[in-house]
Amino acid sequence: MAQIARDLAEKALALVNAAATYSKPRLATFWHYAKAELVPPTPAETLTAIQSLKKIVNSAQTGSFKQLQVKEALLNGLVAAEVWMWFYAGEITGKHGIIGYSV
Numbered sequence: 743m744a745q746i747a748r749d750l751a752e753k754a755l756a757l758v759n760a761a762a763t764y765s766k767p768r769l770a771t772f773w774h775y776a777k778a779e780l781v782p783p784t785p786a787e788t789l790t791a792i793q794s795l796k797k798i799v800n801s802a803q804t805g806s807f808k809q810l811q812v813k814e815a816l817l818n819g820l821v822a823a824e825v826w827m828w829f830y831a832g833e834i835t836g837k838h839g840i841i842g843y844s845v
Contacts, residue, residue, distance in 0.1 A: 783791070801807045810818070837843050 807815075834840055
């Protein structure tokens, strides 16, 4: 019985070591990108975003958006679609299901 427990402990230790060896480079890569991409916006970036939003509202009010090139209009549409999809992903996450709310 003691031999089985010892063998099980050795195998578990080997498994933990293998998992640690496997995950270390992947976690290092994750943290490298997380430090760059998952930081909150700086005040300068926030001001730039507000100015950009004002520019978009102004172009909608004056009708200057009709003068966009096709490439710019396509990129704007893709950004809007991405924001829309993230909104729906948040809704699905928040209500814990795809259909309806639990009332």
